[in-house]
Amino acid sequence: MLDFPRWKIASIIGVLLVGILLAVPSLIPETTAKRMGLGFAPRINFGLDLAGGSHILLEADTADVAKTRLSNMQDTVRTAMRKNTPAPIEIGDISTANNALSFFVRDPAQVDAAVDTARNLTQPVGTSGTRDWSVQVVDSTRIVMTQTQGGINQFIDQAMAGAVDIVRKRIDALGTKEPTIARQGADRILVEVPGVQDPTALKALIGKTAKLEFKLVDMNPDKAALASGQAPIGEQILRDERGQPVVVQRQAILTGGDLKSARQDYDQNGQPAVAISFNPKGARAFAETTQANVGKQFSMILDGQVLSSPVIQVPILDGNAIINGNFTAQSAQALAISLQSGSLPIALKTVEERTVGPGLGADSIHAGIIASAIAVAAVVVFMFVTYGRFGFYADLAVVINVFVILGLMALLNATLTLPGIAGFVLTIGTAVDANVLINERIREERRRGRNVVQAVELGYKEASRTIFEANMTHAITGLIMLILGSGPVKGFAVVLLFGIATSVFTAVIFTRMLVAIWLRRQRPQAIHI
């Protein structure tokens, strides 16, 4: 017991010193730390509930995927059959009922060629050997294309990877500090942005699909067809902001993919608008179409809604245009960013949002620091009046423990949340439990008449087993919280787990060293405990 070699003492003190030093940068404000040349040192991150900010969970609209792919395939098949070499294949009676694309091949001699062409439009799914669409011939002249589940999943997977990039681009464009954008599971994206004052702008930005299309307007639509809600072949009915129907051609002149850049600007009336310029291919297409359609209208369509339908006054040859709609400066800015980053390959919607204002976060930090300080003070006094010198040793251990936990968290770049502060206070309470166990055991052994050294030795030895077992159960619940919990609860679990690890070290090994040094120096015949 008294045998504590010098190297052991040195290494225990060394480990604790390193822990305390690691905590220091986190305790001084970031700017001060940088000025002192400590900018490189690891710091503890504050969670969103302390720093203020937004936590947004986005979910892909996977139900929509099959429908969108079906309608895209319909367009692709039409074009491919028409452009087929050596001879175009005439098809008809196209239907998308029952989630399958089916069409009729007019010339029975071309069925095999049509099947080949259709097969060429499908893609392999990973390395599984299957394809994303299955192509079958029914009744010898009808071709039915159905989507495979593997194909849908692959599409979602790729679309999500693309969506994460696009969401990141949009948030970066806002210039926010240290955002976290991470994919969660198959169809979710977690966005965490600290310190955002107004999450409304953020949400409007990241959730918008921003699919931009320019389409020619049918100036003389069939009134009867319009009344029945049935668009003429090759056309579709869209609505503008006021809900008025606009009949446009299905085929787009241009899409968001043809853009080179987009920025917020003002139109000739001084209203906020978005100025866009096309890439060379887009500029050429726009020039050709506007030349051929002077005097006609075209619609600017965003996510299926008509923003405006200007009349083509003169051909636009330079590839620049202004999108106007009913914008405010802010919404025009958001649209410009969305267009610049590209449209989302899959529609996203917010399923969970948590925003903490900066005021509440600052209040929480303040209250947390005060509560922790008072808790430490109360426990320190209580331990000292109960166990005297041994209580003082335990107190030293507790105070050092607080710093070591902070240091460890800084080193591992862990996040401190509000429940994490509660975890701290709880750890202060439970950390002394080890010393209570030891000290009570020493009291007991003294009552049984053992001498000082024996009593201390037995106290540490017998209590250690109990301490280990008791802490194991804490660790089990902590691990479960870490695995299953979300943000703030995880933060609580992290502090709890670090606290268990460090408190065993400080409360058992460190106090034992202090007691051993004291016993060796003083050789007391009686102890006050």
Place this chain on the structure above:
Amino acid sequence: MRLLKIVPDNTNIGFVKLRGWAFGLTALLTVAAGVLVGVRGLNLGVDFVGGLSIEAKFHGPAPLDDIRTRIDRLGVGDAQLQLAGSPDTVTIRLPLPPVHDEGATNALVAKVQGALTPDNVILPFNQVDTVSGKVSEELIGKGIFAVVAAVFCIALFGIVRFEWQFGVATFISIFHDVLMTLGFFALTNFEFDLNIVAAVLTIIGYSINDKIVIDDRIRENLRKYRQMPLGELIDLSVNETLPRTVMTSLTILLALLSLLLFGGHVLRGFTAAMMLGVVVGTYSSIYVSSSLLISLGLDRSRFRQMAEAGDKKKAARARAERIGPKD
């Protein structure tokens, strides 16, 4: 200096003798807690039922009636108002708009913001939480799974490290602790949210910690006093560990009290749950768990064998010491 002794030396309280009463009382309280949860239900937060929750701070005391009228006038569904810790802070709960996308929820928050502006609300809002029905269902599932997993893992730990009777006794008393905590929330109508699940898990961890300390002492005494009747032995063990049980509970309560008083309103429910858990956990360690061991009929022959095996080892070591070097 005289040191403080909260529990006097060598107490000899007949805990086991009182266990009939204790069981009766425990059963009564547990049933009452169960009935409370069943009848009154828990005030589940948006985490678990979905919806929109806004915490708004006002300059001066919040005019609750005025806020209610203004929000009702918006026609956005039934609003629930609750003071959050202080008279100037209010939590407003609303159902989510039927069309659930950014536009709709953003518009709803903006509407509420507009309605409260004449009441001197401080903007931006302290806190805005939106949870969709799908996510809240997942969170409920996860929360229940976490608690069940924790209880089972720890009961398993008890069985592996100790005997099955210890595991079963622990399992029953933990069940009691969890139910009492839920009953407390049903009674006080405090909001039950994700953080409270963390509190419940911590209570489980703490409560077991307490039981393990006592079980450990019982096991030690089973080897030491091979002929002592079980009831007497459990009494002895509980009494021996009583100073520690009380000291630890008090230090933790002291630390938690500081958090309750000074830690801010966000953590208040969490801290209250934990304090109750410490009290209930301590009680169940002394009465439910250790006394249950008698009812479950602990098999003592194994401990006798273990103790004898230990004696043999000691004797062998003593013989070896006589010829070998001392350690």
